[in-house]
Amino acid sequence: MPKIKIDGKEIEFKQGQTIIEAAKDHGIEIAHFCWHPKLSVSGNCRMCLVEVEKMPKLVIACATTAADGMVVRTQSDKSLAARNAVMEFFLINHPLDCPICDEAGECKLQDYTYKHSVGESRFVEEKVKKGKRIQIGPYVMFDADRCIMCSRCIRFCDEIAKDPELTFTKRGDRVFLTTYPGEKLDNLYSMNVVDICPVGALTNSDFRFKSRVWEMSLTNSVCTGCARGCNIELWVRNNEVLRLVPKYNEDVNSYWMCDHGRVNTFKFVNAKDRVDGPHIRVEGNLVRVGWDEAYAEAASRLKGFSKDEIAVLGSAFATVEDNYAAAKFAKSVLGTGNLDFVKHVDPAFGDDILRKNDITPNSFGAELAGVKPSKNGNDFNGIIKGIKEGKIKALYILEDDIIAANTELESVFAKLDLLIAHATNFNKTTVLADIVFPASTYAEKNGTFVNFSGRVQRIRPAVATLDVDRALEGMSMSRWDKFGTKFDRWAQGKHFDARASWKILVGLASALGQKMKYGMAEEVFLDLAANIEAFNGLDYDTLGEFGVQLNNLNSKPSDKN
C-alpha cells in the first residue's frame, strides 16, 4: 500500500484517497468546515490548508489526492498561520451571537476559534447584516448572518436528499443562501442540514431554544419511525426527550435520518396522555390501581376462559424481548396457539434513500421472536374471524394501537369479553380495554430491534421511570441529573409508573402461578439467543454499538422496500 507522512507519522492510504480522508482513517483530524465524508468536495472554506513538501504553495487537504511519498505538515508555522488567517476572515462577518445561538456548545466555528485562532479581530468596520429568523422550510430556521457559506446544505440537498432546493445568490461578502424561487427546504430529509451545518445558521425549529446542549444527556438508541432502524441519539434533559439526532452507522443510515423520525417519534414519551400506572375498567371508566391489584384482576379474569378462547397479539412496535416474552406467555402460560402480530405497512411512506414502507421498527424481530400462530392456532385474520364468531372471547394486545390503524375493528373488539392491552399512551384501543398495563416506551427500556434487513440493534433507556432508576441502571446522566435533589425544581421531571412489556408479562405469569424467570431484559435476550437459531451466540455485548447482522435466517422479510 502507498504511504504518506503526516506530521512525521507514516500512514498507509488507499489509492485515490485525498489527504484529509487518509488522515481521518488514521485518527488525524485536519480542521475543515466544508468537507464532509459523505458529500462531494467543494473546497471553498480553505480551512484545511496544509503544507506539502515540494509544493510551492499550501494546498487544501480535502481536494488534494494523496500520492505515495508525500510529506504533509499540518502543524508547521505556515499552516498554523494560514488557519488563523482563514478563521479571522470567517469571524469578520460572523455576528458572534453565541449567547443566543442554539449551536453554541456543538459549533465547529466556536471550537476552531479556540483551537486555531489567536482570538483577536482587527476588523473595526460594520459587519454585513443579511437577516435573521428566516423560516427556510417547515423544520429549519435560517440565520443568514451566521452562515459561513460552506455549501454543505446545498450539496446535501443535491446529492443525498436528491431534491435540489438550496442555492447561493450574490457574490463576495454578500453571498446569500436561499431556496430556489417558489421552493422551500421541505424535502423528507431536510433537518439533516441542521446537523451538518458547521455553525448555527441552520437550526432545528422544533428544538429551538429548548435547551443548551451541555445541559442534556445523550443515549444511543434506534429510531422507531420505520423498519430501517436508523441509529439515533436521544437527548434528554430533566427526564424529558427534547430532540433526536442521527448517529453514524455506515451499515444502516450513514449520518442521516428522515424528518418524520426526528420530529414525530419521541413526543409521545412525555405526552400528557401517557398511561401512568395500571388501570382497570370500573363502571365504564378506567381507574388507576396498584400493580398487584391489576395482576390479580387480569389473572383471575384470564382464568375464566378456556385456552382456545384466548388470543395474544404481539407488536411490531415492541422489542424482540417483549415479543419473545409474549410468545412464551401465550404458549406456555396461557397455552393458546392464537398468536400473531399486526404489520403496519404504508405504501406511500418508503423511498429509496432511507425510509421503508414498513412503518414499525421491529416487525422482522417480532416474527423471529416467535410471535406466530402454532399449528392449530389462528393468525391475525383468524383471530378477528374468531372474535366475530364468538369463538375467541379474550384478547391480549401488546403495545399496538390496532384500532387506530383499522377503525373497522372497533365494532369487532366490542364483542370481546375481555381485552387486556399494554399501552404507552391512552389510545383508541385502550378506550375498549378492560385492563390497561402501562408499557415503557422505547426510550425507557433496554431491548433490541431487528430492522428490515435482519440487523439486530440495541435500544437503551434514556428516560427514567418509577421502575428504572437513572443512577442504578447506569443510564447516561447530565450534570443536572447527577446533582439534583428532590428540592430542586430542575430535577423534578415526570417519572411515569410504567414497565417494559416483558416485565409486565413476568409479573402476570407469576400471578397466574407460572414462573418466567427473567430479572432484566438481557436475560430475556440470552434465553432467546439460546432457543432461536437466528440469534444463536448473541448477547448485548456482541451487539455493541452498531448492532449485528443476522446471518442464519430461515425467513426473509416480505416487505423488501
Add this chain to the structure above:
Amino acid sequence: MSEKNIPAKKRIKDLTLLEKVYVPEIFKGLALTLKTMLRPKFTMEYPEEKFIPPASYRGRPILVMEKNGEERCVACGLCARVCPPLAIEVQASETENEKERYPVRFEINMLRCIFCGFCEEVCPEEAIIMSMDYELAFTNREDAIYGKDKLLVPVNQSSDKIGFLRSYR
C-alpha cells in the same frame, strides 16, 4: 509564627509581686475598659442604621431590568453552567424582539447560592450582577427560590456596581 514568638504561659511561681497582689491588675483592666469606652464606635445600630457596602460587594445576584421593563438576559445559560453549586436554572424561549431569546423562567435557589460571583463574571450581556442587597431571610425552601419577579431590578439601581464592573473589565 514560630514557636519562639509565643510567650510561655505564666505559672503562679513566675508572677511578680505586683501581679500577685492582684489589685493593681484590676485597675489596669478597668483603665483599658475606660479607654475603649471613650473611643469612637464602629458598631452600627442595624437594622435602624444600614450598612452601605462598597461597589465591589457581592450581595445577592440580580437580573438587570432595562428601562423598557424587559430583562437584559438572553438566557444563554452560561451562569447556570458556571454556577458551582448549581443554584441557577434558566429556561429560554423565543421573543419577537431583536434579541430573539429571553428567559421564560429564571430561578436562583438562594439556599444553594454561595455568592461567588462567577455568574456575574461569565455573563456576556452584563445581565446578572451581584447586588448590594445582603438582606436575605426566608422561612421555607420554596421562598428561597427566587424567580424573575424577585430577581429583576431596574438598571438605575445598580449603576455603582455596573460602573465598578466596567472599570475592572
